[in-house]
Amino acid sequence: MxxxxxxxxxxxxxxxxxxxxxxxxxxxxxxxxxxxxxxxxxxxxxxxxxxxxxxxxxxxxxxxxMDFVTDIALAFIAFGVGRYFKLEKLKETGAKVIVITLLEALAAFGAVTAAMLLVFRLPLPFCLLLGAISSATAPASTIMTIRQYRAKGPFVNLIVQIVALDDAVALVAFSMCSAMVSAVDGAGAVRPMTLLAPLLWSAAAVLGGVLAGLLLHALVDGSRSREHRLVLVIAVLLAITGLCAIVDISPLLACMAVGTAYINAGGRKLTFEEVSDATPPILLIFFVLSGARLQVPMLATAGLIGVCYFFVRILGKYLGAWAGCAVCRTQASTRRWLGLALVPQAGVSIGLAALAERILPGPEGLMVSTIILSSGVLYEMVGPACAKAALFLSGTVRKQPSEEEKPEEAAGEDSGYPKAS
Known part of the structure; x- marks a missing residue:
């Protein structure tokens, strides 16, 4: 060969x-x-x-x-997440979606962090970063299942809004935890200036992202052709990502700020769709690279820890969603079954695992990456079944679609969520 x-x-x-x-x-x-x-x-x-x-x-x-591929892929992913922070939509949904999203994401974060720290006695930086990654949810499997069964109603609307905001919570949590981890020296002492510097740089990056988003709106929305719009958006995202790399911070929050500022300034959804249509080869290479980086020999070492992570995260998501629904006084069926629709994990979590591998020393970084990649495959396999169970058990869907129905015509498309790939 x-x-x-x-x-x-x-x-x-x-x-x-x-x-x-x-x-x-x-x-x-x-x-x-x-x-x-x-x-x-x-x-x-x-x-x-x-x-x-x-x-x-x-x-x-x-x-x-090819580490740079991770940063570029995450820049595009984060830009797309920013689309869902349109103030008008957030005002319409009120505080309910925000409360449920925060509780389900932070419950998973707390459960995984505590399990790793108390059961396996792993280092605190490792536990914090793995916990932050656990709060992310991959929406594609859930959205595809919703379309397949033509699901409609308040339960479906709540799901798509939560999965849209969920990754943003994970990005913020990971950025804060990575700053804390960087601020701890080898002896375990906290260095305040080391903690403060990444936070200040991240705040500056977010401000820069907002300004870049406003600039993008001024440059893109006009008589530009599709090709020129793509060139300008990609140039801005690469510039933001490169500047973040200079000061060694994640481009996630900054690029998410670009998307948020752009959409709130009156930017067109079409721009996000055009960028999404242009990036599949980059994202494909990113995920294939992530699989190629998987340390197969470490699967044996990470076995028990990975199994614990897999089930504890699901438990945290379920209990957090249940608690959020209880606080917001949603219907009993929503309270019981919403957590099942939040099981899948890939995309953002894999990108965050790649960043964690850079931050943590050798074996610990490889362990995080191994756990997230191996569990991500399992989550994406069981996720559609869990989402289907949530739709049927909640009473949202009562019968199987006929063979003539096409999944891509399924309901839920009026929710504003992009088509799943």
Missing amino acids: LHLDALNSPAAEIILSLSIMLLAGFLATRLTQKLRLPNVTGYILAGIAVGPYVLGLVPGSVIDG
Whole structure:
């Protein structure tokens, strides 16, 4: 078998590796679609297959040299999340969605952090970052299930609003925890200036993101062609991401601020859809790279911890959603079954795991990445079944759709949430 690292041309090695990752991701989705699993699951499995621990088609040197792909992919993801912070929509939904989202996200964060700290006696930085990542939810599986069964009603509206805000809570929680982790020295003492600096830089990045979003609105919304709109949006996001890299902070909050400022300034939803249509190859490479980075030998070491994380996060999400619904006095059926629709996890969580791997020292960082990647595959497999159970048990859906019905025509599209990939 020809190994790319045997080539004498670094450029050829990188280009062929990119081709292999794209083709592997595409071929894997042919299988996952037949199994009715999300594309993300196929991408991760493809990465594991072409990575150094299975087929070894993509050299480790190429994988190690593509960290920038993580930042770029997260920039696009965060920009899309910012779309859902439109003030008009937030005022319409009132405090109910915010309360439920905060409680379910923070309950998962607290449960996972406590379990890792008290049961496994793991270092506090590890526990905090893993807990922050656990608060994220991947909406694609849930949204696809809603469309498939043509689900409508208050329960469905509540789900799509929560999953839209959920990742934003995770981004903020992770940014705060990463700043705290960076402020602790090797002896466990807190260095106030080290804690303050990342927070100040993050605040400055958010302000810069808001200004960039307003500038983007002025530049993009006019007589620009689709191609020029894409060029301007991508240029702004890359500029923000690069500036964040200079001061060694995550671009997540800044790029989310760009999207938030743009939509609230009167920006068009079409711009977000155009960016979403242009980024699948980047996101595919990002997820395949994440799978290729999975330390397969560490699965044995992380086994019990990973199993604990898998179930404790689900428990935290369920209890947090139940408590939020109880506080907001929702219907009993909503209170009982909302948590089941919040099980899937991928996308943002995988990006945050890649950032955590940079922040934590060697084995701990690899452990976080291993836990999130392996559990992410499981979450994306059981997520659709959990979402389906939530829809049926809550009484939102009472019968199976006929064979003639097309999933993409299903209800829920008027909620404003993007089509699931």
